[in-house]
Amino acid sequence: MATGRTLTSFPSIRTDLRNAGADVVDQDVVVDGNLITSRSPDDLPAFCDTLVEKFASNSTDEEVTS
Template sequence: MVADASVGDYDALLLPGGTVNPDQLRVDKDAVSFVRDFVESGKPVAAICHGPWTLIEAGVAAGRTLTSFPSIRTDLRNAGADVVDQDVVVDRNLITSRSPEDLPAFSEAIVSQLAGTATEEEEKS
């Protein structure tokens, strides 16, 4: 159960893509709270495809540069995010990607964040 999870027990968080899983997560108050706490902890949070929907619900998209599947970009803009069309975007501890076609770049960015080797070009401060 998400309600029993502790941010301190994890090194990173991956929000799944597709439509069903993100749609279920964004209406689960415990999941939304966990995502908010994780982002605020500064640990890496990665979201692909429709995964950023949960970032919106958690109130952490505003002021961030993000990417996503095209159909939710308006939602991100309405939440105050700066939305770009790139294979992967790293904005501090948030890593976002558009679709499964971008998995190589998405995976590389996650590994870089976990290894602490993200370049200044990969991270926005």
């Protein structure tokens, strides 16, 4: 369920997300809690940078070395 979430997506999916209750925005990357979305393969650099940032900020030394 997407109710109350802010998401971005490929243009052809946006109507479905709105119908599911999401607030859809046209941005390269959107972070809503633990959900990270992007629009297209053209946005992969920003999407990957965001993933790395989020995973790095949520790990501990123990998690990284194990």
